[in-house]
Amino acid sequence: MSILCVGSVALDSVETPFGAAERVVGGSAVYFAAAATFFNPVQVVGVVGDDYPMADLDFLASRGADLSGVERARGESFFWAGRYHYDLNTRDTLETRLGVFADFEPKIPDGFRDARFVFLGNIDPMLQHDVLDQVRSPQVVACDTMNFWIDGNRDALLALLARVDILMVNDEEVRQLAGEANLLRAARWVQERGPEVVIVKKGEHGAILFAKDWLFYAPGYPLEEVFDPTGAGDSFAGGFMGHLARAGSMRPTDLRRAMVYGSALGSYACERFSIDRFRDLSDRAVHGRVEEFRRITAFETQVSVEEHV
Numbered sequence: 001m002s003i004l005c006v007g008s009v010a011l012d013s014v015e016t017p018f019g020a021a022e023r024v025v026g027g028s029a030v031y032f033a034a035a036a037t038f039f040n041p042v043q044v045v046g047v048v049g050d051d052y053p054m055a056d057l058d059f060l061a062s063r064g065a066d067l068s069g070v071e072r073a074r075g076e077s078f079f080w081a082g083r084y085h086y087d088l089n090t091r092d093t094l095e096t097r098l099g100v101f102a103d104f105e106p107k108i109p110d111g112f113r114d115a116r117f118v119f120l121g122n123i124d125p126m127l128q129h130d131v132l133d134q135v136r137s138p139q140v141v142a143c144d145t146m147n148f149w150i151d152g153n154r155d156a157l158l159a160l161l162a163r164v165d166i167l168m169v170n171d172e173e174v175r176q177l178a179g180e181a182n183l184l185r186a187a188r189w190v191q192e193r194g195p196e197v198v199i200v201k202k203g204e205h206g207a208i209l210f211a212k213d214w215l216f217y218a219p220g221y222p223l224e225e226v227f228d229p230t231g232a233g234d235s236f237a238g239g240f241m242g243h244l245a246r247a248g249s250m251r252p253t254d255l256r257r258a259m260v261y262g263s264a265l266g267s268y269a270c271e272r273f274s275i276d277r278f279r280d281l282s283d284r285a286v287h288g289r290v291e292e293f294r295r296i297t298a299f300e301t302q303v304s305v306e307e308h309v
């Protein structure tokens with residue numbers, strides 16, 4: 001089942017303790033598609049300026065991303081610059097320039113309007129509303145956002161929650177949104193406003209899924225070398241939604257499995273700059289990593305008789 005994804009298609013300049021990358025391809029929609037196409041075709045909607053190296057995204061198209069909904073407008077592409085701290089879990093945004101995103105009016109191509117799975121990547125919540133207005137009858141709508149929009153367009157974001165099934169945010173963002181330090185209570189606060197499921201991402205410490213009366217925790221994959229965490233959250237979302245769309249359901253077993261696929265794909269984003277790690281990543285490697293998650297989290301609930309003696 002195809003996934004419709006709307007989000008930023010950006011140029012990023014990133015500094016980490018290990019090096020720097022200048023104006024490389026990124027953005028929420030790009031990372032999402034790089035991860036989700038391991039499971040399912042993705043229809044991407046966004047906008048780029050005339051400075052965007054679209055050829056850098058050719059490999060996504062060859063893997064099942066339909067980029068025909070990415071408009072090219074006159075002007076500068078969305079640009080984001082960030083610097084990571086020593087622990088790589090925290091970063092400072094140095095610059096955000098909306099460029100052609102400032103005048104973007106998403107037009108969902110007719111062939112994309114029947115999408116059953118929709119991912120509203122991190123963009124202005126007003127645009128996220130516009131997208132939903134154009135989709136006919138989605139089965140699952142997931143949405144990401146960030147502090148920039150929680151501060152900048154809170155009313156539109158709160159109205160959007162009523163139209164969303166799954167909200168994916170990081171721990172700092174859910175606290176800011178709910179005005180509540182306790183994660184469980186913050187998640188409940190969000191659920192009361194619409195989303196049945198709230199996923200709180202905690203960087204290298206994994207992610208927690210809060211459903212109505214159960215929760216599930218997926219650890220972060222223990223990487224020996226974290227190179228650049230940019231896009232890990234969007235790649236998580238891609239792995240998560242990719243699996244759900246492939247399964248065609250929101251059953252608890254699929255949600256739990258999707259959390260592990262999300263965590264696995266998010267970890268790959270951290271291994272190189274930009275979406276480079278996804279270029280030569282194989283299905284086999286992904287499945288191997290998912291298996292490792294099983295090994296590092298499985299345990300026996302009862303001590304066996306042999307262990308006693």
Ligand code: AMP
Pocket residue numbers: 008010011012026027028079080096122123124146148149229230231232233234235
């Ligand atoms: P993540 O590390 O998963 O939070 O995603 C980082 C990506 O989000 C980068 O590729 C940026 O281009 C993009 N990004 C950063 N700030 C914004 C924003 N305000 N709106 C949309 N996309 C953004």
